[in-house]
Amino acid sequence: MTTMTNAPFERVHIIGAGLLGASIGLALREHNVAVTLADASPSAVALATDYGAGVALEPGSPQPDLVVVAVPPDVAMEVTRSALDQFPESTVIDVTSVKAGIYEGLRTAGADIARFVGTHPMAGRERGGAVSARSDLFTARPWVICEGEAGAIQLVESFVRSLGATPIVMSALEHDRAVALMSHTPQLLSSVMAARLSDASPTALSLAGGGVRVVTRIAASDPALWIQIVQANAEAITEHLNGVKADVDRLLEALGDLSATGSRSAIADLLHAGNDGVSQLPGKHGVSTAFASLIVVIDDTPGQLARLLTQLGDWGVNLEDLRLEHSPGANVGFADLTVKKDVVAEVETKLIDGGWRIAGEVK
Amino acid sequence: MTTMTNAPFERVHIIGAGLLGASIGLALREHNVAVTLADASPSAVALATDYGAGVALEPGSPQPDLVVVAVPPDVAMEVTRSALDQFPESTVIDVTSVKAGIYEGLRTAGADIARFVGTHPMAGRERGGAVSARSDLFTARPWVICEGEAGAIQLVESFVRSLGATPIVMSALEHDRAVALMSHTPQLLSSVMAARLSDASPTALSLAGGGVRVVTRIAASDPALWIQIVQANAEAITEHLNGVKADVDRLLEALGDLSATGSRSAIADLLHAGNDGVSQLPGKHGVSTAFASLIVVIDDTPGQLARLLTQLGDWGVNLEDLRLEHSPGANVGFADLTVKKDVVAEVETKLIDGGWRIAGEVK
Numbered sequence: 001m002t003t004m005t006n007a008p009f010e011r012v013h014i015i016g017a018g019l020l021g022a023s024i025g026l027a028l029r030e031h032n033v034a035v036t037l038a039d040a041s042p043s044a045v046a047l048a049t050d051y052g053a054g055v056a057l058e059p060g061s062p063q064p065d066l067v068v069v070a071v072p073p074d075v076a077m078e079v080t081r082s083a084l085d086q087f088p089e090s091t092v093i094d095v096t097s098v099k100a101g102i103y104e105g106l107r108t109a110g111a112d113i114a115r116f117v118g119t120h121p122m123a124g125r126e127r128g129g130a131v132s133a134r135s136d137l138f139t140a141r142p143w144v145i146c147e148g149e150a151g152a153i154q155l156v157e158s159f160v161r162s163l164g165a166t167p168i169v170m171s172a173l174e175h176d177r178a179v180a181l182m183s184h185t186p187q188l189l190s191s192v193m194a195a196r197l198s199d200a201s202p203t204a205l206s207l208a209g210g211g212v213r214v215v216t217r218i219a220a221s222d223p224a225l226w227i228q229i230v231q232a233n234a235e236a237i238t239e240h241l242n243g244v245k246a247d248v249d250r251l252l253e254a255l256g257d258l259s260a261t262g263s264r265s266a267i268a269d270l271l272h273a274g275n276d277g278v279s280q281l282p283g284k285h286g287v288s289t290a291f292a293s294l295i296v297v298i299d300d301t302p303g304q305l306a307r308l309l310t311q312l313g314d315w316g317v318n319l320e321d322l323r324l325e326h327s328p329g330a331n332v333g334f335a336d337l338t339v340k341k342d343v344v345a346e347v348e349t350k351l352i353d354g355g356w357r358i359a360g361e362v363k
Numbered sequence: 364m365t366t367m368t369n370a371p372f373e374r375v376h377i378i379g380a381g382l383l384g385a386s387i388g389l390a391l392r393e394h395n396v397a398v399t400l401a402d403a404s405p406s407a408v409a410l411a412t413d414y415g416a417g418v419a420l421e422p423g424s425p426q427p428d429l430v431v432v433a434v435p436p437d438v439a440m441e442v443t444r445s446a447l448d449q450f451p452e453s454t455v456i457d458v459t460s461v462k463a464g465i466y467e468g469l470r471t472a473g474a475d476i477a478r479f480v481g482t483h484p485m486a487g488r489e490r491g492g493a494v495s496a497r498s499d500l501f502t503a504r505p506w507v508i509c510e511g512e513a514g515a516i517q518l519v520e521s522f523v524r525s526l527g528a529t530p531i532v533m534s535a536l537e538h539d540r541a542v543a544l545m546s547h548t549p550q551l552l553s554s555v556m557a558a559r560l561s562d563a564s565p566t567a568l569s570l571a572g573g574g575v576r577v578v579t580r581i582a583a584s585d586p587a588l589w590i591q592i593v594q595a596n597a598e599a600i601t602e603h604l605n606g607v608k609a610d611v612d613r614l615l616e617a618l619g620d621l622s623a624t625g626s627r628s629a630i631a632d633l634l635h636a637g638n639d640g641v642s643q644l645p646g647k648h649g650v651s652t653a654f655a656s657l658i659v660v661i662d663d664t665p666g667q668l669a670r671l672l673t674q675l676g677d678w679g680v681n682l683e684d685l686r687l688e689h690s691p692g693a694n695v696g697f698a699d700l701t702v703k704k705d706v707v708a709e710v711e712t713k714l715i716d717g718g719w720r721i722a723g724e725v726k
Contacts, residue, residue, distance in 0.1 A: 200640075227634060
């Protein structure tokens, strides 16, 4: 298990008492750090205080060692600038999803940027308010730390570790390009695909399988937050969307004249590039030749899945991934188990011997 | 549970001994139907015969009542046409993913189309060969049945039900448009997104979260099969890809000049349309306001997840969805549980009382 280290700051002031701000407050309170809170909404501060995330900042409070700006992207630069003014002795960090614009805005405004470090915790969803706050929201999650004065960066790294997160240091530009590719472009493409379902016929929708469901899953995200993120990172997103546009154009050209030289290979090339790309993803969910899936039929009742997983646990099988799929119109479901390829045959035999029905295998 | 009904045919001949053909054979053998097999590859027939999916067709065998063509999309029309010639008394069906082109090809070739019904089982993946065949591959899965002579359609409906599947009758054109939207366009967009990851930096890849993983998951599909499907349904796919292109163009225009009138609303409109679209999806996985997610921290060891699900089962909690997420660099994982919104508070309290750590909640 990841363990928290001691927090390097005694007094921390958090501006913005939403999910991230309140979660940081809760985690710091577990280290007995003195946490003060502020928010444009007094009721948000009251709620976060009730939750034990800190206390409201009073006039005459001692200077905090660290100020955390945890406000929506479209006001983050302005709030950070005024925090650097208001707390002239404090290190100031922000936690918004896009970073270069904040640095640029602060420089343009002549802010005391030597005390600022931009950061971005890759944790949960940035919505839900203080009511969804958790002291362990950051446990084992990457937390990006961008450029700043060396001493300040070291302190911020210790701070991030004290919340259980894993610090990853990169430049603001590198961060923004990375999230444009890894987060913002997938979000927009998921929305583009889901938007096409708006006027789908009930008949078409009845054929919805696992593919369209996973591709459109994140299209359910909060538009109010995402419009801010997309605007703040427009340039880096544009680069990737231009690549998407070029691929879609090439597909349309190929589909428009399948007999033309190069049409078939253009489609095949894209499908192969997709294979390559998805194999680059690290960790368990990266589709890899090392894993195989078994699809097990289960009764769609509470106890069945637990019984299946208990048996797998008894056999010492470690699941790499697990998805449930529901069968419209039937009292059965499917559990899609991903296991290491070198144990899949053994697991399958045990499942069949144990009376489970296997509905398919994907190698 | 769905139960199989009696098969309406006494003798069935299956052409193509891959995953689908061999699975149909296995299921029919459980009803004591006489099954004969053929395949361009003699070893595929031998393998399927070993598996008990039927026996090789011999010269002089009695005419089958039904012929099932279960070959790859790019040869399906030709094989179906010659099956109608070879078995002049039999009803003939195919099981490929795209339908209108086969009807058109058969009409053009002057085939005896009154005995033909095009079908498409929405079951598993169309790869893996006979070695992956299962008699219950079609259990509770939709099986599309397209146009044909009324009596033939009724027989095919009974046949499909006898394999445990749920027949859905629609025209070939309606089917092809539906799968272009619900299956083929998501596949291509997933590949387009994944293709952008091919040259991503290790730093960028280290930030991969749940979003990019789900959007690109199906990009790992078999290019050899998909190029055939995409070509066979080029027209219907083109319609949806043109819609995608228009949305991407609109996004690029808005991102290129964020201060222009209508730029912000163009982005917001797309995000809202995505919300609407994903809410149209039926069944458990449809993102709906009726459900909420709880993210539970689990030790990344075999027994933990089973223990969690056993407790949930003991409490009578029915999971609507379940995903596992791995935390790079840490010995913990996250289980993302989707439950009905009206029980989420109760489940959360029980989990916390039971010593589980909640890492987040998504409403």
